[in-house]
Amino acid sequence: VDLDQDGITDIYVGEKLKMTDWHWFDWYNRPGVVYSEGSSGCCAGDPGKDQAQNKEEIQYKVMSGDTTNLTDAEKGRYFHANPSLDQLDPNFNPHFDNVEDLKLTEFFQEDPDGLDCVMEMTCGPFDLAVQDSVPFSFCIIYGQNIEDLLANAEFAQVMYNAKYQGFTSPTIPTVESEVGDEYVKLYWDQAADSSQDVVTGYYDFEGYKIYKSIDEGVSWGDDGDKIFDNTGIQVGWRPLIQFDLSYEDDYYHCVKNPQIGKCDEIALSSGQSDTFRGMDVSGNDPLAPWFEVGSNTGMPNEISSDVCGMYFDSAMNDSLSRCGEDCTKDFNLDGTNECYYYYVDTNVLNGIEYTYSVVSYDTGLPDSTQVSANPDSWARPNGYQYIESSRGSTPLDSNFETVIPGAQNTGNDCNSVRVIPNPYFGRSTLNETIYNRRISFMDLPEKYTLSIYTVSGELVWSQDETHQDAGDGIAFWDLRSVNNQEVSPGLYIYTLDAESGSGSARTTECSHIGKFAIVR
Structure with a gap:
């Protein structure tokens, strides 16, 4: 395909076509109009309004950059030359309109409301047999400047390669509950601890938050629990309680493996060794300071008298399991018990319905120039705020639990x-x-x-x-x-x-x- 008509092939067989045509036109002159319309005399195709019979033909010509058999008026509407050329000059490129010509067009001066501009970006041709279908994707990308635009375009390609996924939150926990006399005990699995972000490939798990509601999840607290950003818009709720990795576990957590400690002993597919985060994840998120990423509490079982979960041995630079037989549950009903975390809420009243949600969240993505936790320089240079998993909305969600505490009358009293x-x-x-x-x-x-x-x-x-x-x-x-x-x-x-x-x-x-x- 010769995109610029200079006699040199720009795209060879087997290469990606990318964008092959770009055109702009006034909406009042769109394909299908019988005459140039205006705000007081539209619209072609409406009931009682005529429509040009060659509407689809012109539409295809605009898509393919074909100016043959068009009138001078039609060429002037849909194909725009370089400003140094006359719009009807036969030597202009019929595949790409000129941005400067768009800026200089008389439409901006004639209409006090400005040009109602339609832009068409097309790609082709493709050979398709009868009844064949082909999926296609496009992305509209913006940027504050050319560097930001290119960075956003690069990340859009990354998202496309990751099957339209951006940065992802850790795995949503599976929650179970136990109720008794004025208490609720929540259990959840540890699958989120070893979650990998699909874009960066980093194991960036940081902690858990527990939310509590008395209206089935319509709200997660009162007015004092609402979180607002710096523009005054509510962006979340304060959790009932929050747990995050301890300072040691944060610092020695491997970047590309779900392991704490001995990262240099892990060989990556690149032939290099893994590295540890080497950073403290606590305090407010620098990119969203209205959210807190933790205070190095450690996981819930680490600060209880139970012997479940993990603890860090600084002498061995390693993380050791404390998950005994009494600290496992079969969350997946597959006959295999998994380690769990738990939390007991005693601030409840018997007979009152409570709804809980346990969410997991990650570290966010730090500035690539500051720490080793971002070895591949993702999101350079400003990073991304932390991501929290969904709270869920119905009992069908694995981390959404509705319970009613109360004492069981085991006798006949x-x-x-x-x-x-x-x-x-x-x-x-x-x-x-x-x-x-x-x-x-x-x-x-x-x-x-x-x-x-x-x-x-x-x-x-x-x-x-x-x-x-x-x-x-x-x-x-x-x-x-x-x-x-x-x-x-x-x-x-x-x-x-x-x-x-x-x-x-x-x-x-x-x-x-x-x-x-x-x-x-």
Whole structure:
């Protein structure tokens, strides 16, 4: 292909075509118009408006740089010569319009609103058989200056080679939970610890954050937990707690292997040895100072009395496992136990629904001129801010967990039952939305029948432990009657029968009668 028509082949067979044509034209003169339009007389192809019959022919000629069989007016609309040449000069290059000509065009002076410019960038020709299809990609790239533009173009090519992926966060943790009397215990796997960024190839894991919500993840705290950037836009939430690698683990963490210590003993495919980060990752992210990347806390198990997780032996310059038999779980249900981290939240109330999300995050990408943690000089010279994995939004997400703490009534003690809240005021602030209103019954026995009546003895609602809304020692009532009608305010009576056995042999062990009020 001869792109500039100088008689010399620019692209040979087998080479990438890249961009073969670039043209601009006024939208009011687009292919398909019958005459030059204006803001008061458009638009061709609209109901009742004529459209040029050669619309597709002209469109293809613009794409391919073909000026044959076009009128002088059509050539002037879609093909623009060098400013030193007349626009109708037959010697101008029909494949590439001139930027200077675009700047000097009379359209900028004639229309007070400026030129409504259409730009077409095309690539071809390609040989395709009938019914063949070919995927194609294009990227619009901007830059503050030519150096920034070239750097962005280079990174766009990197993203394309990485299957359209940019810098990636570490693996999303898989979370499980355990609840009890006024506590929630979260477990999560350690897969994120050995995550590799798909673009840089670096093992840049740094830590975990735990978020807590009382509205099913709609928000992750109150107004004081919101994080704003330097323009006043909310960009995140403050976590309930955060764990990151200790100073030693940060400093001696290998760059291209998920190992801490003895990096120089690892041979890379390039024939060179791996290197360690040699840096302290803590404090605020220099590129997004409203976020904190950690304070060298160490992983959660390292600062607990448990013997799970990892610890760093500075004498051996090595990281040693402390994952014993009591510190493993089968997260993937494949019969293999993996080491886990855990965190216990005791700032909870029985009967209240809490939502947790455990996310992983990386170190970000430091300035390539400062530390050995960026040996391939990625993101030169200013680096990239840290990346955090998604918090998730539904229980289908592996790191999104909704739980209700409470004590399990292991015996048949009917007198332990509690109603929360009591009284119920209009719209309780406990886990409620306009779509979800409920009262909780706590400390129920293993088998039971729970019924609610009006003060006149009319049955309002009833369920047993097999109901879909029943949990371990917990039952929920959505404030609707057996007829699916919203109940009125007033005093209500409930009865609880603790039972044993099953089927026709099921018997009542004890009973309890209580009351609660609904106030609108």
